[in-house]
Amino acid sequence: MIEFQNLTKTYGPLRAVDGLSLRVERGEVYALLGPNGAGKTTALRCLATLQAPTSGTALVGDADVREQPLVVRARIGFLAASMGLYERLTPVELLEYFGRLHHMEGPALEGRVAELTHMFGITPFASQRCGTLSTGQAQRVSVARALVHDPPALILDEPTMGLDVLSGEVIYRFIEAERDRGKAILFSTHQMAEVELLADRVGVLSGGRLVAEGTPASLIERTGERNLARAFLALVQGDDGSEGEGEDISPEEPA
Amino acid sequence: MSIAWVVFRKELRETLRDRRTLMVMVAIPILLYPVLLIATEQFALMGIRRIESEASEVAVTGPASDDLMEFLAADQDLELLDVPYPVEAIRSEIVGAVAVFGPVAEEGGTQRATVLYDAADERSQRARTVLARALRSWDDTLLARRITERGLPPGFADPLAVADSSVARPEELGGYTLGRFLPMLLILMTLLGTFYPAIDLAAGEKERGTLEPLLTTPVPPRQIVVGKFMAVALIGVVAAALNLASMLLTFQTGLFQLGGSLDIEFALPWGSVLLIFGTLIPLAVLFASLFLGIALRSRSFKEAQTALTPVYLLVMVPALLPVFPGIGFTVALAAVPVAGLGIFFRELMAGSPALVPSMVAVATTGLWAWAALAFASASFGREDVLFGVGDAHVETGGGFRERLRRLLGPVSDTPSAAQAIGFVAAVAVLFFYMGFPLQAGWGERGLLLSEWLLLLLPAFLFVGVAGFDFGETFSFRRPEGRKVLGSVLLIAGGMPLGWFLAWAQGFVLPIPWDMLEGLEELITAESASRLLWLLALLALTPAICEEVVFRGVLLAGIRGRASAVRVAAFNGLVFGAFHISFESAFRFLPTAWLGFLLAWAVLATRSIWVGILMHFLNNGSIVLMASVPALRAWLEDGGEAPPWVLLAPALLAVAMGVKLLGGASDDSKMMGDAADSN
Numbered sequence: 025m026i027e028f029q030n031l032t033k034t035y036g037p038l039r040a041v042d043g044l045s046l047r048v049e050r051g052e053v054y055a056l057l058g059p060n061g062a063g064k065t066t067a068l069r070c071l072a073t074l075q076a077p078t079s080g081t082a083l084v085g086d087a088d089v090r091e092q093p094l095v096v097r098a099r100i101g102f103l104a105a106s107m108g109l110y111e112r113l114t115p116v117e118l119l120e121y122f123g124r125l126h127h128m129e130g131p132a133l134e135g136r137v138a139e140l141t142h143m144f145g146i147t148p149f150a151s152q153r154c155g156t157l158s159t160g161q162a163q164r165v166s167v168a169r170a171l172v173h174d175p176p177a178l179i180l181d182e183p184t185m186g187l188d189v190l191s192g193e194v195i196y197r198f199i200e201a202e203r204d205r206g207k208a209i210l211f212s213t214h215q216m217a218e219v220e221l222l223a224d225r226v227g228v229l230s231g232g233r234l235v236a237e238g239t240p241a242s243l244i245e246r247t248g249e250r251n252l253a254r255a256f257l258a259l260v261q262g263d264d265g266s267e268g269e270g271e272d273i274s275p276e277e278p279a
Numbered sequence: 280m281s282i283a284w285v286v287f288r289k290e291l292r293e294t295l296r297d298r299r300t301l302m303v304m305v306a307i308p309i310l311l312y313p314v315l316l317i318a319t320e321q322f323a324l325m326g327i328r329r330i331e332s333e334a335s336e337v338a339v340t341g342p343a344s345d346d347l348m349e350f351l352a353a354d355q356d357l358e359l360l361d362v363p364y365p366v367e368a369i370r371s372e373i374v375g376a377v378a379v380f381g382p383v384a385e386e387g388g389t390q391r392a393t394v395l396y397d398a399a400d401e402r403s404q405r406a407r408t409v410l411a412r413a414l415r416s417w418d419d420t421l422l423a424r425r426i427t428e429r430g431l432p433p434g435f436a437d438p439l440a441v442a443d444s445s446v447a448r449p450e451e452l453g454g455y456t457l458g459r460f461l462p463m464l465l466i467l468m469t470l471l472g473t474f475y476p477a478i479d480l481a482a483g484e485k486e487r488g489t490l491e492p493l494l495t496t497p498v499p500p501r502q503i504v505v506g507k508f509m510a511v512a513l514i515g516v517v518a519a520a521l522n523l524a525s526m527l528l529t530f531q532t533g534l535f536q537l538g539g540s541l542d543i544e545f546a547l548p549w550g551s552v553l554l555i556f557g558t559l560i561p562l563a564v565l566f567a568s569l570f571l572g573i574a575l576r577s578r579s580f581k582e583a584q585t586a587l588t589p590v591y592l593l594v595m596v597p598a599l600l601p602v603f604p605g606i607g608f609t610v611a612l613a614a615v616p617v618a619g620l621g622i623f624f625r626e627l628m629a630g631s632p633a634l635v636p637s638m639v640a641v642a643t644t645g646l647w648a649w650a651a652l653a654f655a656s657a658s659f660g661r662e663d664v665l666f667g668v669g670d671a672h673v674e675t676g677g678g679f680r681e682r683l684r685r686l687l688g689p690v691s692d693t694p695s696a697a698q699a700i701g702f703v704a705a706v707a708v709l710f711f712y713m714g715f716p717l718q719a720g721w722g723e724r725g726l727l728l729s730e731w732l733l734l735l736l737p738a739f740l741f742v743g744v745a746g747f748d749f750g751e752t753f754s755f756r757r758p759e760g761r762k763v764l765g766s767v768l769l770i771a772g773g774m775p776l777g778w779f780l781a782w783a784q785g786f787v788l789p790i791p792w793d794m795l796e797g798l799e800e801l802i803t804a805e806s807a808s809r810l811l812w813l814l815a816l817l818a819l820t821p822a823i824c825e826e827v828v829f830r831g832v833l834l835a836g837i838r839g840r841a842s843a844v845r846v847a848a849f850n851g852l853v854f855g856a857f858h859i860s861f862e863s864a865f866r867f868l869p870t871a872w873l874g875f876l877l878a879w880a881v882l883a884t885r886s887i888w889v890g891i892l893m894h895f896l897n898n899g900s901i902v903l904m905a906s907v908p909a910l911r912a913w914l915e916d917g918g919e920a921p922p923w924v925l926l927a928p929a930l931l932a933v934a935m936g937v938k939l940l941g942g943a944s945d946d947s948k949m950m951g952d953a954a955d956s957n
Contacts, residue, residue, distance in 0.1 A: 121289045
């Protein structure tokens, strides 16, 4: 459903993403792990058509981000790390606005908005302006906005950043539910626990390159570490040229 | 439902929930004008009445007659005091004015009197007016006595009594008066009405992080821009309309009547009001698009405010134009953005707009608005504009020393565009405050010093201190012989074309003949030694010093930022702007054209030497032409078109020059260089 094909993105001399290739299938949750500056957000932005790849490309279904950006956008739900909401709109107004931008209207739109406000527990603060919401409430609205058009692929950039345990739990449940509905989900994160909890497969980015790929268990096993966090450190440090314990690990073929 | 309409409705809803916009759009026009105008009038009237209700304290010194002193003492508006030292008495506010009488005249003669007062003191001004009025009245009394004593008729000393009477009806006078200031206020209020919403809808959206989700919707960016600009433009129009209505209503209530002192009626015909309202729409679109386009390039609300403030101030200049006396409604002025519409409003309020300039003003405003909209749309689709990714690899952090080193130190071999433009701006300021006084005080020596010390020296210091590469920044390269020939042909043809441009410009801008005659005297040599000196001063010196700044530092900074034509055009515009003098802007176009040619040649050869050569040839030719009597005779034939026979060879020379400088392969090399420097 989601596929990166040797995608590279450079800013002047800096290679933010360097020849990234990976696939995310329907009904699969794929976690993109990497230290700050590894290129996770840039890769997701290229997939979301916000930035143009310098070379290579990415596909959502059969739609190429370079050739058919509008088709790609219709097929993805993108949750940016910034969680930006229109402060002077209410959650319902915001969801209706994005629904209309996805060419929805009438009873279908109203029904979908009602469904999402119920699903994410937005109803109690549905008529409050977004500027007055707590971080957790705002993130729920933000996720609902990304889902308003019920896209087959979800791209989530650090979806639980800054959330407390309860709010994070809502997001976890949502991701699991969407996977069960057959959606392809690609998310970036720093939280090892949520990767172990949610991800079917993991890709580790370092210096813009995909240095390892596999299930969480396989990465732990291959690095010989006790847990994913240590495995991640080993992979990343090894890639940096510093002393790491990892063996020569290259990305596996997609499942 | 159209996407632009969806965006428009959302933006409008959100904007109307913003207190800041509501303040500017609604509260100011509704409350401020009535309160401000009426309060101003009332305070002014209170002050005037207070001053008028009190007798002015005055004094008389010198040989004034007793009759006069009695006459003045009887005037209830005056209070006579004795003061020994008139000036000190006025300065210490003991009296407001003092009449100092000269020697008594012989029978039938004239006695002189001077009224001393303090022009910087309102009470003193009032005392002077009252005292002068009383003295004139006394003068009339004396004259009447003399006429009676000689048995002459009363009208003997007044053979012609002149009075004037305006045929303007009160409402016409009102329209004329409104036309003097209302256009400026309307333009500024439209500007202000679009200012904050544009920032909020563009930079604010980036700052709040809402732009990314918006741009991942399956909607072409252009439709989003259209929706946004429709909202901003509507807010601007509504703000301006509310201002217009509020001002007119305030005047028409009769509360503001300048104390009833003038027979004036502040009213505009409904037709004019509707027309003004209609033409505010393209103006609002122009401002909305321009501000959106600029605000989109900013990363935050604050940065957008900083970027837009100079634009705001710049727009105020043409907005002020209708206020100045003697500014006619010509077709040329009608085409000037903002100014044209402002003068149209003024004429409309006065009731007599000429048809052709009116149509030009409205049509060109529409065209400017369209161009600004295209600019905004282009900004919205650009990745670097949306995310500022060009700065992604810029180093950050570090201690103060490290930051200072980064600030001063080079990030590459040549200055960036911002550094180069900043340098030229600094040099221009230096030249303005030091160069002009040097030239005014020391003449030709001052000109020589200002070129070498205020242009060349700072350029070398800038590059040296910052650590840029001298060779790269100043393009110190040896050009190919073929390209040197091309450059010579380019300037040989470009010069006459510049004369044609200057001649054509004369139809729009007045030619300052006095200044040209002065200039001609300066560049005319009567002897061989003088000719050599003038060539050194006026041809060689600018060829070196100005080239180093404009085709050196500036071109190095902007090279590769756009196509060669655009870069050369920008360079020419800056060069032209640098040569605008106090007296007239007439040098702008020909100099900008010269700058364009020089920049083009330097870009094509990557050698500043061809720029220096061309600049020397251009200026040297002018000195030679002014110094050769036969050629000077032609030059002095001011106002006439240059010989048309020159046009075809000039065009041919330019074409050959361009060809020699670089055909397709050289163009691609230039663009390749551009890409490299990115």
